[in-house]
Amino acid sequence: MSWRRGRPLSLTLRVALLLAAVSVASFLAVGAYLYHTLQRQMSSRDDVELIVKADQVRHLIAGMPSAEAVRREAHALKDTLYGHNDFMLRVNAADGKPLLQTAVTSRPLPQVDSVPAQRALTLDDIHDWQPASGVGRMVRATGQAGADPVQVTLARERSDRLQVLRVYAGDLLLALGGGALLATLLGYVIVHRSMRQLRSVVAKANDISTSRMNTRLSVQDAPVELRELGAAFNAMLNRLEDGVQRLSGFAADLAHDMRTPLNTLMMETQVALSRARTVEEYQALLASNFEEYERLSRMIDNTLFLARVDNAQLALKREPLDLQAELQRIHDYFEFLADDAGVRLGVEAEPLRASIDPVLLQRAVSNLMANALAHTPAGGAVTLSARQGEEGVEIAVANSGPGIDPAHLPHIFDRYYRADQARSAGAGLGLSIVRAIMELHGGNISVASQPGLTTFSLRFKKI
Structure with missing residues (x-):
């Protein structure tokens, strides 16, 4: 029951x-x-x-x-x-x-x-x-x-x-009942009047929507007990407004980025269907379409990865890694891309071992390497290094590109944030993914940039 x-x-x-x-x-x-x-x-x-x-x-x-x-x-x-x-x-x-x-x-x-x-x-x-x-x-x-x-x-x-004494006790009980009733009524009236500020908070909260997020509570005249609540509520609204704005921007950017490969696929398919084609022409079309499919797949994969991190659905699988060997493998993977771009690629890693998830490490460093190669002009250099720090190991990716505008540095790791000199083409999730991976490991990421040298540093704490 x-x-x-x-x-x-x-x-x-x-x-x-x-x-x-x-x-x-x-x-x-x-x-x-x-x-x-x-x-x-x-x-x-x-x-x-x-x-x-x-x-x-x-x-x-x-x-x-x-x-x-x-x-x-x-x-x-x-x-x-x-x-x-x-x-x-x-x-x-x-x-x-x-x-x-x-x-x-x-x-x-x-x-x-x-x-x-x-x-x-x-x-x-x-x-x-x-x-x-x-x-x-x-x-x-x-x-x-x-x-x-x-x-x-x-x-x-x-x-x-x-x-x-009996009469006195009866009078006391009568006074007690009357006093308790009066205290209850007066307490209800006083508390009800005191709750007007709280009801005002509720009314303003009901007026807030995604199209009207600029409403804020006035905390100057509020009681001390509600002042902290009002300040926390306003801070929450600031975060929500910022998140909604970024999400709206991300949705627009993602739609734009997905529209480009989709339009390419549709246009090439329409052209191919306009008349009969040779086998070689169809093969070239399929190869071109495959590249666009890969691009769409990367966008979806990055978005799903961040969603799993946000919902704590991604578990770390730490392993004792030889960082020198891991970084050398990543170097070898990007070596051909660097040669095609005319960029020198080097590794300066000490023989170190650390307990890190190998898949996530490869993803984080690969994102930084791809970002560095995309912003390093021909004749420049990208260096991948690892050293022992005071609190753990530090992996750095440095490039000799033009540098990052100081105005972008405070936001460069924010999700959905895009800056022409700081982000590669895409939805603006690459560096956000790197930061999420570092947070999963309990570490952090930082960047130092000036014209001719930009360095991203990953710091993994000792376990």
Whole structure:
């Protein structure tokens, strides 16, 4: 059984809910603190009042001549508890005989030690006890009525304390709910207003197309959080615009370059079909057509190679190579072409070994050699060299051609870029392929050019 995911929450709602959660957590923490603070203050105040009343009772008893006087003067002791119906006072003689009791507790009081008459009462002398409802606190002390010791027990049963705390807790929860709801609504409104800049980015992004790529975001007035996003978005648009322009130029150049051999094929075929031809004429036509087919094949092959590199579909097959022998083979391959062009071709390679893909190495160096021969006049020279560098091996192809215009040097390895003095005829992919091969190997390519000497250097790092 497949489950469909629901529509994801908007960023505005997510932030609003997050603010609500933070508000609820904060209110809960503050509410719990206030609740426990109130509980402690009420308990502390009750304990102090219990000690004060017990001291008053002991003081009055100390002024009585005997234990029997406690019974006779009971009204004076009861007056100390006037207005405090939650107090229970009990005075017993030394033999346990009750002398005074103002009320009966809901449950029996526990047996606790009595504080001596000579010692003042403190909060540590108060004990807990559990009434039928509410909270209970008590103190037991010895008093002196003349020569007779008496035991004074003062207890308090505060069921109203729990009720007060319940009402307070209810008010806190009500305030918590209202505060959380208000925080959610205000958070949603604030975040929604803050997202106007982001919605502006989305609106401008929707307006961008291949025919309108000059739109840019204004980041000066944007918040700090969106300023980096806007700058990155503008940089992306710059790259896209540059890529689209180059791709458009490449498409036009490729169409032009492919149209030339196709037109040649069509024209020669039409001429051949206009009348009967001899076998020799048909053979010459087929040979000419074969050259044009090779040219088309190279264009397609170069384009597919770069596409595989871009999509990481090309795996390196490194092998330990004898660079001197590899460069000599490439020299031998181009030697006949150099002789036909009247160009001297030489090799200056140290005996070196490196782990390189042999097929890709041959392709990269061959592209540079073909480019050098195409731009070296008759009587010039092309030199192929290899040496050990600080970080690896370096292979260089130098020619004595007229050099490359400095304005073209920053772009000479860019894909689809064409310069009359820097590129051979074609789609402008030769040097781009060389750079792609070097990037696959983790190396780099550079060029240095001046009138009479242009050198392309391939640097392969040590593995």
